Amino acid sequence: MARARTWVFDLDNTLHYCTPHIFPHMNRSMTEYVMRHLGLAEAEASALRRRYWLQYGATLLGLMKHHETDPDQFLHETHQFPELDRMVIREMGLRALLHRLPGRKVVFSNSPERYCRAVLEVLGIADLFDGVFTIEHTGYRPKPDVRGFRELFRRHRIDPRRSIMVEDSLDNLATARALGMRTVYIVRRKPGLLRVRRPGYVDLMVTGLREMTRCLPQLR
Ligand SMILES: [Mg+2]
Numbered sequence: 001m002a003r004a005r006t007w008v009f010d011l012d013n014t015l016h017y018c019t020p021h022i023f024p025h026m027n028r029s030m031t032e033y034v035m036r037h038l039g040l041a042e043a044e045a046s047a048l049r050r051r052y053w054l055q056y057g058a059t060l061l062g063l064m065k066h067h068e069t070d071p072d073q074f075l076h077e078t079h080q081f082p083e084l085d086r087m088v089i090r091e092m093g094l095r096a097l098l099h100r101l102p103g104r105k106v107v108f109s110n111s112p113e114r115y116c117r118a119v120l121e122v123l124g125i126a127d128l129f130d131g132v133f134t135i136e137h138t139g140y141r142p143k144p145d146v147r148g149f150r151e152l153f154r155r156h157r158i159d160p161r162r163s164i165m166v167e168d169s170l171d172n173l174a175t176a177r178a179l180g181m182r183t184v185y186i187v188r189r190k191p192g193l194l195r196v197r198r199p200g201y202v203d204l205m206v207t208g209l210r211e212m213t214r215c216l217p218q219l220r
Contacts, residue, residue: 008166008176011120015125016091030059032045095124109133113137146178149175160180161181
């Protein structure tokens, strides 16, 4: 392993598993936000969100473009988790796995900073990261937009050729690779995993951080 390597970790569905509890809650909060602020019924709000998702990659971007939505207000209202500690699902031994991983570690998430830091605290790994780079820091240009990545490199003095992106989103990994990073694809779905083909821009495809640390020699 080379020294001064930087690991860039996505948060949601990479450092913790949020499909069962957190994502449904977030999804509901976003639809309710659209209903409340645009005066829409639930079906209309869902349809609008779907359209903005397809067109811009995120509900927020469509709301900003067409409704002058304040991004900070949106992120604040849609990321309220009064029982976060009971909703977060972690991989066994997560802290030890990250602690043993040589190199600098940074989080790069499309979620807001306050939520990301709260999740890292619940996971008990906040102190292991040198930086938490979130949607606010990208100028609301979420992954896979290259501009967010470039701002991350600049602000945290990361050489993309000496860094590794760990992610559950293939779109984000494609951008990471185009910018020179090495890539680890986290696939949580165990059943049928073998039928998921590894795209050319993915260096390593694993089910979690434990398997990733076992496969590190393949990342040289
Ligand atoms: Mg993710």
